[in-house]
Amino acid sequence: MTRVLGIELRRSTAIGAALILLAVGVALLYLFDEGDWSTGWMQLAMTQRLYLGLLWPLALAAGAWQGRREHQAKVTELFASTARPRSHRTVPTMLALAVAVAGAYLLMTVAGGVSLLGTAHYLPPQALTVVAVGLLSLVAAAWIGLAAGRALPWLVTAPALAVAGLGLLLTIPGATRPRGWLALVFSPIYEMNMPDAYTTVPGRISAAQAIWLGALAVTGMLLFASRGWRSRVTALLAVTVGVILAVTVMPHRNRQVVDSVDPVAKALVCAADEPRVCVSRVHQGLLPDVVPQAREALTVLTRLPGAPTRVNEDNSTYLSDVPAPRSPDVALVRIRTGRTADLTAQIVVAAFERPYDCDNGPDFEDSLAAGFWLIGEPPVHEDPDTTAGARLRWQQLRALPAAQAKAEVAAIRQSALTCR
Amino acid sequence: MRWLTLYLRSRRAPMALAVAAGCAGLMWSLWAIFSKDRQVAPQMVVLTVLLLVSILTLTLSSPDYALDRTAALSWPPRRAAHLLAALLIVVGSLVLTRYTAAHFGPASVLLRDAAGLLGLTALGASLLTPARSWFLPLGWTLIAVLFPRTETVADQLLTWQSQAPDNRPAVLLALLLALAGLVTYALAGPSRRATADLPA
Numbered sequence: 001m002t003r004v005l006g007i008e009l010r011r012s013t014a015i016g017a018a019l020i021l022l023a024v025g026v027a028l029l030y031l032f033d034e035g036d037w038s039t040g041w042m043q044l045a046m047t048q049r050l051y052l053g054l055l056w057p058l059a060l061a062a063g064a065w066q067g068r069r070e071h072q073a074k075v076t077e078l079f080a081s082t083a084r085p086r087s088h089r090t091v092p093t094m095l096a097l098a099v100a101v102a103g104a105y106l107l108m109t110v111a112g113g114v115s116l117l118g119t120a121h122y123l124p125p126q127a128l129t130v131v132a133v134g135l136l137s138l139v140a141a142a143w144i145g146l147a148a149g150r151a152l153p154w155l156v157t158a159p160a161l162a163v164a165g166l167g168l169l170l171t172i173p174g175a176t177r178p179r180g181w182l183a184l185v186f187s188p189i190y191e192m193n194m195p196d197a198y199t200t201v202p203g204r205i206s207a208a209q210a211i212w213l214g215a216l217a218v219t220g221m222l223l224f225a226s227r228g229w230r231s232r233v234t235a236l237l238a239v240t241v242g243v244i245l246a247v248t249v250m251p252h253r254n255r256q257v258v259d260s261v262d263p264v265a266k267a268l269v270c271a272a273d274e275p276r277v278c279v280s281r282v283h284q285g286l287l288p289d290v291v292p293q294a295r296e297a298l299t300v301l302t303r304l305p306g307a308p309t310r311v312n313e314d315n316s317t318y319l320s321d322v323p324a325p326r327s328p329d330v331a332l333v334r335i336r337t338g339r340t341a342d343l344t345a346q347i348v349v350a351a352f353e354r355p356y357d358c359d360n361g362p363d364f365e366d367s368l369a370a371g372f373w374l375i376g377e378p379p380v381h382e383d384p385d386t387t388a389g390a391r392l393r394w395q396q397l398r399a400l401p402a403a404q405a406k407a408e409v410a411a412i413r414q415s416a417l418t419c420r
Numbered sequence: 421m422r423w424l425t426l427y428l429r430s431r432r433a434p435m436a437l438a439v440a441a442g443c444a445g446l447m448w449s450l451w452a453i454f455s456k457d458r459q460v461a462p463q464m465v466v467l468t469v470l471l472l473v474s475i476l477t478l479t480l481s482s483p484d485y486a487l488d489r490t491a492a493l494s495w496p497p498r499r500a501a502h503l504l505a506a507l508l509i510v511v512g513s514l515v516l517t518r519y520t521a522a523h524f525g526p527a528s529v530l531l532r533d534a535a536g537l538l539g540l541t542a543l544g545a546s547l548l549t550p551a552r553s554w555f556l557p558l559g560w561t562l563i564a565v566l567f568p569r570t571e572t573v574a575d576q577l578l579t580w581q582s583q584a585p586d587n588r589p590a591v592l593l594a595l596l597l598a599l600a601g602l603v604t605y606a607l608a609g610p611s612r613r614a615t616a617d618l619p620a
Contacts (some may be wrong), residue, residue, distance in 0.1 A: 032567050053566050058559065097596055142477060157482070159474035159554045163467050165462055170463065 001092070013071070014100035017062035019293075021101060021138075025108035028054065037112065038284050038337045039197050040120040042262070045130040046114045046199065048105070049192040052134055056188065057165035059101050059138045063145020063288075064158040064205045066097060067224065071153030087134035089395055090225040094143060101138040117206040119285035119337060122265060136213045137188040141165070143220030150224050180254035185212055185246045191257040197282050197336075198317060200262035208250035215242020228325040266315050276310040280336055283313060289340050297331065300374055305410055308351055316356075327354060328417055348374055352412050358419035362412045369393035370412045373405065427498075431479040437509070444468065460517075460524050463565045466581050468524060468535045468599040469510060470561045474554040477618040478507040480605075481550035485614050488605035501579055503542055510534040528585040534579065537593030539559065539601025546604045549614035567603045 009015065028051045029037070035047030067406055070076045079089060109131055123414045148161055169187055176182040183190045185208055214305040215238050222235040230317055230370040270278040271287050277294040306328060315333040316324045333347045349371030354361025362370075368390035372379040379390035428434065432576050436527045443478065447468045460468075460603050462502050475551035480502070482488050488495075514524040567581040569575035572587050580590035 020555075020559070024563075028563075028567075030567075034567055054559075056560050056564060061558065155551055156436075156475050157476045159558050160443065160471060162558055162562065167464075167467060349600050385509065 001234055003227045004205075005090045005095055008096035012096050014096040017059070017097065017142075018100035018104040021058060021104035022111075024058065025055055025104065026111045027049060029108065029112045035193055035195060037195070038116070038119075039195075040111070040265075040337075041116065041123045041127040041205045042130070042200060042265070043197075044109065044116060045127040045134070045193045046107060046192045046195040046201065048112065048132060048188050049052070049134050051364040052137060053166070053169050053189045054067045055105070056137060056141050056169065057162040058147040059141035061158040061162035062101070062163045063097060063118055063142040063147075063220075063230075064149035065145075066093065067146040067149020068153035068155075068157065069093075070150075086227050086285050089227045094146060094221060094224060097142045097146065101142050105135050105138050108369075109141045109306060119284045120282075122281050124200065124262060124265065126200050126203065126206070126262070129203065130201050133206050133209050133213065134188065134218065140213045140217035140220060143217050143224060145220070147223035150267060170311045178254070179252075181250055181252050181256065182247070184256065185209065185250050188213065189290070190256070198261045198266045198315070199257070199279070200260050200265070202260055203256055204251060205256055208246045212242050212246035213250060214237050215246070218242075233240075253318060255319075257309055257317060261317050261320055261322070266317070268312060268315070280315045283335050283337065286335065286340055290335065290343060293340075293343040294333075294347055297344045300344070300348050300378065301331070301351055303406075304351070304413060311347055314350075323357065343402045345371065345377075345380075347374075350419055352409075352416050353394070354419055361416045361419050365389040366412050367416065370409045373397045373409055430483055431481070433479050434481045440472050440509070440552055441471060441513075443471050443475060447471070448520070448522050448524075452458055452520070455522070458521065458523050460522050462582060463527070465499060465514075465524050465529060466533055466561060468514065469530060470537060470557065470581075472510045472513070473534060473537045473541060474558065476509060477538065477545065479506075479549070480542070480545045480553065480610060481614070482610070485610055485612070489609070495609060496606045499609060503538060503602055503605060507534055507538050508564055509539070525529075526585050532585075532594045533581050536600035537597075539594075539596075539598035542601035542605035543597070545610050546608050547610045547611060551614070562563050609610070 025048070028034075029047070035043070035050050037043040039048040053410055070079060107350075144171075145158075145161060148158055169189055172187040173180070173183045173190060176186075176240040184205060186208060218238045219242075221237065222231045225231075264279050265282045268278040269284045269287070270276055270280050271291045271414065275295060275298050277287070277291045279290055283290075290311075298307075298309065298311065308329050308331040310330045312330050313335045314324045316322065326332065331347050331351045333343060333350050349367055352362065352367035352370040353364065354367075365386060368379045368381060368386065372390070372394055379394050380388060381387045381390065397408060399409065430553045447464065451464060473509075510529050512525070514530050515527055538561070540557045541553045544556055547617045548555065563573055564579035564581040568579045570583070575585055577593050580587075580593045583590035
């Protein structure tokens with residue numbers, strides 16, 4: 001069996017299909033920024049699932065291309081006349097293709113993971129499940145393709161099947177509206193775009209998807225590997241049972257992945273010594289980068305009366321509205337992977353910012369001016385209008401005598417804290 | 421006329437035309453039934469063009485390439501005519517939908533994508549084999565349909581199939597591919613590695 005499998009791996013489309021899938025997948029990861037997956041493993045796994053939108057139709061085409069081999073070589077009748085079960089001949093082909101597409105998907109994960117090694121320390125078990133469901137979806141696509149290529153052994157089948165597969169993935173969300181949970185059952189790419197730092201895919205959702213994709217894979221396997229009406233009836237049964245089970249297991253709520261929050265990823269992890277600097281577990285790998293800047297910011301802030309003595313990451317989530325806990329002795333700061341170059345100024349300014357759910361505190365321009373007055377540099381912000389307004393305010397502060405300016409800055413901080 | 425009939429039959433053209441008509445009809449009816457808008461979505465237009473091009477270019481495969489080459493016929497004009505006829509069929513059939521319940525358009529996009537993809541497929545037929553000629557057009561177009569990019573010129577070239585009708589880089593690249601494919605295929609013919617393939 002291993003020898004036959006080795007021959008199949010070398011002599012079928014397996015290697016070619018794997019190389020194409022891998023090349024396309026890695027190119028998508030590194031050339032297209034549809035999903036920002038620099039944060040961690042979960043984001044990488046979900047972005048890979050999004051790119052299945054392209055890989056899934058290609059796996060269908062690879063299967064269909066392989067499925068017409070016997071017809072193409074004109075050996076269908078010859079093989080049918082040998083006194084051995086059809087499955088002896090077909091199982092190695094199917095295994096070879098499955099190993100190839102699964103290997104390509106895993107190598108794509110590895111290729112993405114190489115650039116995460118330094119910063120991503122948090123590997124949730126759900127990320128592995130998300131990758132496993134992606135693998136299963138590719139295997140199911142390849143086997144369904146094999147069955148289609150065997151049933152319709154024409155050259156047209158493969159490209160037509162790929163276009164049909166993509167069309168299906170693009171239309172599932174619209175066709176199931178307003179029941180988004182149905183789309184989540186049948187489409188491996190639905191709601192996988194734009195994962196934020198604390199997103200997760202709950203286990204039950206992955207389970208429902210795995211049931212459906214497993215049923216699809218079994219159907220493709222039965223239709224390709226055996227002959228006769230019994231296997232066709234069994235295949236039909238498998239797909240029906242799969243649909244019923246998957247729809248039962250999937251919770252009937254919409255926006256389940258978009259609204260999900262991983263509490264472990266969100267929990268704060270602190271650096272060892274004082275003053276305390278804490279970031280969420282997802283960003284734990286950034287601590288060496290964050291800590292010196294945070295402590296420098298705290299040193300700048302000591303000139304304020306009642307200055308903050310700790311820095312926490314602002315781990316508020318908005319879709320399930322949970323604001324980060326606030327207190328006068330903590331400066332909160334938003335942290336995003338890849339944007340940790342100028343945290344010092346951000347933390348100082350954050351000490352003067354009103355919470356986002358407060359309408360009365362100081363304007364953002366005042367907060368900017370106050371923060372940069374403490375630092376002793378002209379304010380900078382990505383928005384030029386805000387920068388201009390803040391600079392005006394900053395020059396007014398600079399024109400005042402030192403004691404008076406300090407009192408004004410302290411007043412801005414007080415107003416931000418009390419939201420008045 | 422007899423030669424033309426024989427040629428078309430040897431290339432399974434009637435079959436390919438029937439399948440192409442079926443696929444185009446299927447796409448048309450899907451849009452006509454399920455959408456309230458007469459104007460077909462750009463992604464669907466690009467996918468339909470891709471489908472028709474991949475079906476029609478399978479007629480480039482011959483039952484016996486070696487025998488074709490020994491024939492004392494001037495192949496280049498015939499090959500070019502074959503490609504141009506395919507272009508005419510794809511664009512013509514989709515332009516005709518203008519006055520129906522599902523309008524595939526605009527015509528400039530149809531022409532650009534059909535010509536560019538046909539050229540790319542013809543290049544594939546010369547460099548790989550006619551049976552494998554749809555590999556690159558399919559992969560490239562699926563990327564362009566799923567993740568269209570418009571920021572830089574490189575982005576526009578990378579996803580030229582789904583750019584706006586007036587996008588100059590996309591048109592130029594499509595023209596380049598069309599000419600390269602036409603010239604290469606007409607002069608060199610299908611790849612010499614092509615073995616007789618059942619084209620159906």
